[in-house]
Amino acid sequence: MYRSAASLLFVLMVSLVAAAADRPNIVLIFSDDQGVDDVGCYGSEIPTPNIDRIAKQGIRLTNWYSASSICTPSRYGLLTGRNPSRSRDQLLSALMFLSESDAHRGIHSDEQTIAGVLGQAGYTTALFGKWHLGHGDPAFMPMNHGFQISKGHTGGCIDYFTMTYGIQDDWYEGSKLVPKNGYATELITEEATEFLESQRDATKPFFLYLPYNAPHFGKGWNPSKGETVNIMQAQAKDLQRVASIRDKVRREFAAMVVSLDDGVGRVMQSLDQTGLADNTLLIFLTDHGGDPTYGGSNRPLRGDKATLFEGGLKVPCVMRWPQKIQPGTESDAVLSSLDLFPTFCEVASVDVPASAVDGQSLLKHLVDGDPVPSRDLFWQTGQHAELDRGSWTALRRENLKYIQDQKGREYLFDLKRDPNEEMNLRQQDPVAFDRMRGHARQLAGSLAPKE
Amino acid sequence: MYRSAASLLFVLMVSLVAAAADRPNIVLIFSDDQGVDDVGCYGSEIPTPNIDRIAKQGIRLTNWYSASSICTPSRYGLLTGRNPSRSRDQLLSALMFLSESDAHRGIHSDEQTIAGVLGQAGYTTALFGKWHLGHGDPAFMPMNHGFQISKGHTGGCIDYFTMTYGIQDDWYEGSKLVPKNGYATELITEEATEFLESQRDATKPFFLYLPYNAPHFGKGWNPSKGETVNIMQAQAKDLQRVASIRDKVRREFAAMVVSLDDGVGRVMQSLDQTGLADNTLLIFLTDHGGDPTYGGSNRPLRGDKATLFEGGLKVPCVMRWPQKIQPGTESDAVLSSLDLFPTFCEVASVDVPASAVDGQSLLKHLVDGDPVPSRDLFWQTGQHAELDRGSWTALRRENLKYIQDQKGREYLFDLKRDPNEEMNLRQQDPVAFDRMRGHARQLAGSLAPKE
Numbered sequence: 098m099y100r101s102a103a104s105l106l107f108v109l110m111v112s113l114v115a116a117a118a119d120r121p122n123i124v125l126i127f128s129d130d131q132g133v134d135d136v137g138c139y140g141s142e143i144p145t146p147n148i149d150r151i152a153k154q155g156i157r158l159t160n161w162y163s164a165s166s167i168c169t170p171s172r173y174g175l176l177t178g179r180n181p182s183r184s185r186d187q188l189l190s191a192l193m194f195l196s197e198s199d200a201h202r203g204i205h206s207d208e209q210t211i212a213g214v215l216g217q218a219g220y221t222t223a224l225f226g227k228w229h230l231g232h233g234d235p236a237f238m239p240m241n242h243g244f245q246i247s248k249g250h251t252g253g254c255i256d257y258f259t260m261t262y263g264i265q266d267d268w269y270e271g272s273k274l275v276p277k278n279g280y281a282t283e284l285i286t287e288e289a290t291e292f293l294e295s296q297r298d299a300t301k302p303f304f305l306y307l308p309y310n311a312p313h314f315g316k317g318w319n320p321s322k323g324e325t326v327n328i329m330q331a332q333a334k335d336l337q338r339v340a341s342i343r344d345k346v347r348r349e350f351a352a353m354v355v356s357l358d359d360g361v362g363r364v365m366q367s368l369d370q371t372g373l374a375d376n377t378l379l380i381f382l383t384d385h386g387g388d389p390t391y392g393g394s395n396r397p398l399r400g401d402k403a404t405l406f407e408g409g410l411k412v413p414c415v416m417r418w419p420q421k422i423q424p425g426t427e428s429d430a431v432l433s434s435l436d437l438f439p440t441f442c443e444v445a446s447v448d449v450p451a452s453a454v455d456g457q458s459l460l461k462h463l464v465d466g467d468p469v470p471s472r473d474l475f476w477q478t479g480q481h482a483e484l485d486r487g488s489w490t491a492l493r494r495e496n497l498k499y500i501q502d503q504k505g506r507e508y509l510f511d512l513k514r515d516p517n518e519e520m521n522l523r524q525q526d527p528v529a530f531d532r533m534r535g536h537a538r539q540l541a542g543s544l545a546p547k548e
Numbered sequence: 549m550y551r552s553a554a555s556l557l558f559v560l561m562v563s564l565v566a567a568a569a570d571r572p573n574i575v576l577i578f579s580d581d582q583g584v585d586d587v588g589c590y591g592s593e594i595p596t597p598n599i600d601r602i603a604k605q606g607i608r609l610t611n612w613y614s615a616s617s618i619c620t621p622s623r624y625g626l627l628t629g630r631n632p633s634r635s636r637d638q639l640l641s642a643l644m645f646l647s648e649s650d651a652h653r654g655i656h657s658d659e660q661t662i663a664g665v666l667g668q669a670g671y672t673t674a675l676f677g678k679w680h681l682g683h684g685d686p687a688f689m690p691m692n693h694g695f696q697i698s699k700g701h702t703g704g705c706i707d708y709f710t711m712t713y714g715i716q717d718d719w720y721e722g723s724k725l726v727p728k729n730g731y732a733t734e735l736i737t738e739e740a741t742e743f744l745e746s747q748r749d750a751t752k753p754f755f756l757y758l759p760y761n762a763p764h765f766g767k768g769w770n771p772s773k774g775e776t777v778n779i780m781q782a783q784a785k786d787l788q789r790v791a792s793i794r795d796k797v798r799r800e801f802a803a804m805v806v807s808l809d810d811g812v813g814r815v816m817q818s819l820d821q822t823g824l825a826d827n828t829l830l831i832f833l834t835d836h837g838g839d840p841t842y843g844g845s846n847r848p849l850r851g852d853k854a855t856l857f858e859g860g861l862k863v864p865c866v867m868r869w870p871q872k873i874q875p876g877t878e879s880d881a882v883l884s885s886l887d888l889f890p891t892f893c894e895v896a897s898v899d900v901p902a903s904a905v906d907g908q909s910l911l912k913h914l915v916d917g918d919p920v921p922s923r924d925l926f927w928q929t930g931q932h933a934e935l936d937r938g939s940w941t942a943l944r945r946e947n948l949k950y951i952q953d954q955k956g957r958e959y960l961f962d963l964k965r966d967p968n969e970e971m972n973l974r975q976q977d978p979v980a981f982d983r984m985r986g987h988a989r990q991l992a993g994s995l996a997p998k999e
Contacts, residue, residue, distance in 0.1 A: 256796075258787055264796045276794070278787035314771070317779050320797050320841050326777050328768050332784065336709055336729035343727070345707075345715045346771050390771050 120302040120445050121418070122377040123215070124364065125437070127175065127306070128357055129168065129227065129254075129313035130402055132387030134394035135354060136413040141394070143339065143351040147362035148381050148415060155379070155417030156426040156463060162493070163385045164434045166402055166409030167191050167478055168229050168253050171384040171434065172308070176210040176230070176242075178438025178453030182477045182544035184208065189479030190486065194232055194252035194262045194316075195325070203231015204242055209452050211438045213243030215304045218447040221245060221296065225288035226308035229253050232267070240271050244306070247271060248288050250281075254316045256330070257281040263318045263325035280332055282311045282353070286360035293367040302376075302445070308384075309360065312353035314391040329392065332356060350392025375419045378444055382414035382434065399518040403484070405476050405491035405500050406518055421464050430462060430469045431493070471495055475540045492537040499533035509533060571753040571896050572869070573828040574666070575815065576888070578626065578757070579808055580619065580678065580705075580764035581853055583838030585845035586805060587864040592845070594790065594802040598813035599832050599866060606830070606868030607877040607914060613944070614836045615885045617853055617860030618642050618929055618937075619680050619704050622835040622885065623759070627661040627681070627693075629889025629904030633928045633995035635659065640930030641937065645683055645703035645713045645767075646776070654682015655693055660903050662889045664694030666755045669898040672696060672747065676739035677759040680704050683718070691722050695757070698722060699739050701732075705767045707781070708732040714769045714776035731783055733762045733804070737811035744818040753827075753896070759835075760811065763804035765842040780843065783807060801843025826870045829895055833865035833885065850969040854935070856927050856942035856951050857969055872915050881913060881920045882944070922946055926991045943988040950984035960984060 133139045138149040138157060164174020169192045170181030181188055186202040193199045204210070212222040223246035224239045231237020232251035239247035250260065250267045260268035260277035268277040277284065289307050296303050315330035331352030339351040361381060368374035386409040387393020388402040400406025414432075416422060435456035442449045443458040461467040474493040478486065487503025496513035509522040509530045523530045584590045589600035589608060615625020620643045621632030632639055637653040644650045655661070663673040674697035675690045682688020683702035690698035701711065701718045711719035711728035719728040728735065740758050747754050766781035782803030790802040812832060819825035837860040838844020839853040851857020865883075867873060886907035893900045894909040912918035925944040929937065938954025947964035960973040960981045974981045 258782060258784055259796050259800070261796055276791070278784065278791050278799070280784040283784070317768075317777075318796065319777055319779065320765070320843070321778055326768075326770055326779065327772055328770065328777065328779060331709060333709055333729065333731040333734070340727070340729050345710050345712055345769065348729070349710070392771070 120220075122296070122302050122305070122373060123441055123444065124305045124368070124377055124379045125307065126361060126364065126379075126381045127172075127226075127308040128381070128383045129308070129310050130385070130388050130391065130393050131312055131354065131357075131383040131413065132393045132395035132401070132408065133398060133411055133413055134396040135312065135350075135387050136383075138415070139413045142342070143354045145354060145358040145361075147358045147365060148413070150365065151361070151379060151381050151417045152415040154419070154424050155415060155422045156428060158414040158416070158432055159427060159429045160431045161382065161412055161414035162410050162431070162433045162474055163383070163412045165189070165476060165478065166385040166405055166489075168384055170478070172228075172230055173204060173208075174455070175384075175434045175437060176212065177204070177208050178211065178435055178449075178456045179208070180435065180455045180475060180544055182475070182541070183455075183546060185546055187479065187545070188230070189477055189488075190481040191253050191484065192229060192231065193483060194265075194267065196483070200233025203234065203237030206236065206241065209450055210243045211441050211453075212239075212304060212306065214438075214442060214447055214450060215445055216243050216245060218445055219301055220445065221299065221301050221303040222306075223247065223292050223303065224306045224308070225249055225292070226285045226306075227253070227255075227310045228308070235272050238269065238272065246292065249285065249308070250310070252316070254313050254327075255281055255310055256317055257310070257315045258330065260284075261318070262316050280356070282309060282356045282360055285309055286363050289360070289364050290367040293364070293371050293373060296373060297371040304441070307360075307364070309357050311357040311360075312350050312393070314388075327391070329353070344392075346392040347394075348392075378416065378418040378421070380414070380416045380437070383412040385409055385412060397517050403478065403486050404502070405478065405489040407512070407516065410476065410491075416463065418463070426466075428462065428466075431471070431474070432459060432462075432469060433474055473536065473540065475537065475544070477541060477544075490537050490541055492533055492540065494533065494536065497529060497533055499530070499537050501534075501537070507534065571671075573747070573753050573756070573824060574892055574895065575756045575819070575828055575830045576758065577812060577815065577830075577832045578623075578677075578759040579832070579834045580759070580761050581836070581839050581842065581844050582763055582805065582808075582834040582864065583844045583846035583852070583859065584849060584862060584864055585847040586763070586801075586838050587834075589866070590864045593793070594805045596805060596809040596812075598809045598816060599864070601816065602812070602830060602832050602868045603866040605870070605875050606866060606873045607879060609865040609867070609883055610878060610880045611882045612833065612863055612865035613861050613882070613884045613925055614834070614863045616640070616927060616929065617836040617856055617940075619835055621929070623679075623681055624655060624659075625906070626835075626885045626888060627663065628655070628659050629662065629886055629900075629907045630659070631886065631906045631926060631995055633926070633992070634906075634997060636997055638930065638996070639681070640928055640939075641932040642704050642935065643680060643682065644934060645716075645718065647934070651684025654685065654688030657687065657692065660901055661694045662892050662904075663690075663755060663757065665889075665893060665898055665901060666896055667694050667696060669896055670752055671896065672750065672752050672754040673757075674698065674743050674754065675757045675759070676700055676743070677736045677757075678704070678706075678761045679759070686723050689720065689723065697743065700736065700759070701761070703767070705764050705778075706732055706761055707768055708761070708766045709781065711735075712769070713767050731807070733760060733807045733811055736760055737814050740811070740815050741818040744815070744822050744824060747824060748822040755892070758811075758815070760808050762808040762811075763801050763844070765839075778842070780804070795843075797843040798845075799843075829867065829869040829872070831865070831867045831888070834863040836860055836863060848968050854929065854937050855953070856929065856940040858949075858963070858967065861927065861942075867914065869914070877917075879913065879917075882922070882925070883910060883913075883920060884925055924987065924991065926988065926995070928992060928995075941988050941992055943984055943991065945984065945987065948980060948984055950981070950988050952985075952988070958985065
């Protein structure tokens with residue numbers, strides 16, 4: 098009897114391990130404030146050979162929407178598969194690291210992340226980089242939201258050289274605040290490659306989330322004023338590689354991009370060297386549009402980060418999955434970062450939890466080119482007095498997009514004919530305008546959590 | 549007759565070359581905002597093994613005064629051998645790069661520099677680094693003040709990574725403004741070592757002036773406000789070497805110091821590798837005291853940069869001259885940066901021009917330990933509304949020091965008994981006080997140029 102049970106257990110374990118080994122790894126690289134004009138294969142003058150290589154070896158998506166045009170809600174949507182308008186703390190603006198009230202806001206334990214779901218399904222889950230879903234309370238932090246391993250910063254940005262927000266330390270290893278010096282982009286890359294090396298012979302698949310802070314501006318310190326200051330923080334060697342860009346801020350931004358792209362390259366190299374590449378879905382995308390004040394560019398799209406014009410929402414997204422995604426594929430299907438949660442579930446053969454209601458799995462589209470059913474894409478941003486931002490609302494349904502900006506101005510665009518949102522159809526097509534506005538208002542009312 | 553003249557010429561040339569080869573080279577490394585507590589061999593916690601090595605192989609001077617506690621006048625005094633109070637444009641404050649009026653001020657062609665004197669005497673003269681003696685007009689710039697070769701910035705500080713003052717380019721090669729990216733400290737070092745390599749087989753001696761901007765703060769750019777911002781600009785690799793320093797600003801400052809010290813080390817290595825070391829007087833000193841707001845320290849001395857307390861004026865100064873200066877020497881003689889002009893003249897066997905009236909040659913003190921005759925040391929700083937600085941006056945005579953600060957407060961210290969200026973003797977010794985005040989006022993009146 099004993100022997101029989103042991104044999105059974107052995108068979109069970111072997112098959113479990115085999116199943117685990119079959120399940121693909123997922124590496125999700127998520128950059129910050131990098132617009133469609135800031136990635137080489139999307140037309141940027143900034144060289145990003147490694148990101149471009151993901152596209153060449155996989156798929157380049159040309160109609161990819163972020164879950165928000167602002168950091169915190171974009172990350173909320175990415176990790177929960179839920180429209181940020183549903184978030185319990187109404188995370189529709191950037192959580193501010195030094196704000197007293199924001200210390201009490203963040204992602205809650207019942208707002209399930211993809212890391213939590215994959216972890217429960219046997220994945221090793223790791224985060225290296227920026228969190229920005231709550232900093233004031235350990236309850237908000239990554240290790241309490243599904244990440245078994247986490248190292249990085251909780252605030253929206255960091256001093257790239259001292260891992261401080263201004264002068265305040267903000268680099269955690271799990272729940273432990275640790276002083277750190279180096280260059281943030283390189284530190285994140287080093288953690289990633291060390292992690293991948295540790296997974297070389299692992300029996301479990303892994304989900305590696307790499308939210309680089311780059312090429313977002315750094316949060317420096319003005320010693321004479323005793324206050325934080327937003328500054329570009331590029332390294333000498335990277336500046337020399339983009340020296341042909343004459344505008345100082347754009348050049349510094351570009352230097353931060355090439356450092357990030359180096360990181361992507363090193364992650365790809367690690368995947369190759371560890372033999373993990375073939376069984377890994379590798380994704381690079383950005384959190385939302387770039388901020389031209391700090392060197393980003395969303396040309397030719399209208400609008401920037403924190404607006405709900407296309408420039409704020411439409412982002413570069415490339416994926417590679419050898420033997421699954423056909424190399425050199427392009428798709429202009431209308432897709433969203435909200436879709437990654439259910440996609441990852443399907444990739445990992447896990448049921449999508451009921452909470453992740455706002456996306457749809459892209460697996461068959463990515464692998465087989467199946468069409469993606471049309472659905473509404475809806476965005477809201479919140480008031481943010483400190484950043485002088487007002488509330489926006491936008492809805493994309495089929496090719497129409499309705500926008501209400503922070504000053505209450507309203508727009509209707511036909512993105513098929515007018516992808517750069519130059520012609521407001523509000524007067525020209527009042528029926529469609531009213532219909533879209535009605536839908537948007539209805540969604541705005543229905544998504545917010547009922548207390 | 550022809551042959552005879554040719555022979556004579558040949559003999560003359562050989563002897564000239566021999567004389568030239570005999571005349572020592574001079575390398576003057578001049579750092580920025582680095583106080584007595586910012587150099588290892590003066591007691592700092594910041595490691596500066598290379599600067600310390602100069603002292604070990606030569607002399608460490610413990611009572612060295614800069615010509616001023618402010619950048620521009622300090623450099624004026626260093627290079628002209630004249631008290632800055634004599635300067636035609638009354639260069640008693642820092643020239644401000646963005647000030648319209650300061651664009652018309654600087655060092656004038658009749659204010660002879662040591663570079664000009666040595667150049668006329670057959671020296672090759674080169675400057676790599678910070679000028680800060682006039683930026684608005686080519687007439688003020690280094691190539692018109694005796695430097696045959698010059699590369700660097702004209703303003704008081706620079707963005708270490710983009711060689712801009714804020715967003716405005718400020719890196720010149722001779723009279724040509726050139727865009728430049730890298731790390732300022734390393735660029736200056738590279739220029740220096742390339743220059744030294746070029747001098748390996750030179751028949752002429754050289755004067756190499758290396759006014760590093762380090763460890764002065766950098767002049768960054770605040771993109772959202774569209775204005776310059778003073779920030780610490782350290783490199784990742786250097787920060788990691790001083791990670792034990794917990795205070796962020798001090799750590800960044802220290803990282804900038806170790807990078808500077810690396811530069812000193814590379815210059816020393818070049819001198820060795822080229823075989824030039826033995827015939828080179830190598831000096832490291834700083835322009836004035838450190839600025840604690842930006843991480844500098846002058847402890848235990850009272851006062852800082854821009855004050856005329858000891859902390860503003862007394863600076864680290866070490867020299868090495870193999871076979872001339874006894875290794876491991878120390879001297880507490882009261883010496884001044886104004887003394888370098890006549891010292892260099894004597895080293896180069898050149899008559900001191902009549903203009904350089906305020907120093908005295910230290911050659912016999914350095915080489916033979918001869919005592920240095922006592923003399924008055926007098927300092928004045930100017931009003932500087934933009935930097936919220938008022939005018940100071942100070943006089944050291946023997947061990948007494950009189951100070952009038954920017955608010956008109958007056959002090960008398962006995963530096964022999966009270967080197968840290970803790971006990972004001974004004975009330976206690978009114979006779980000495982009145983005498984010193986009288987001397988100071990008389991000097992203030994007599995030094996200013998008569999128009």
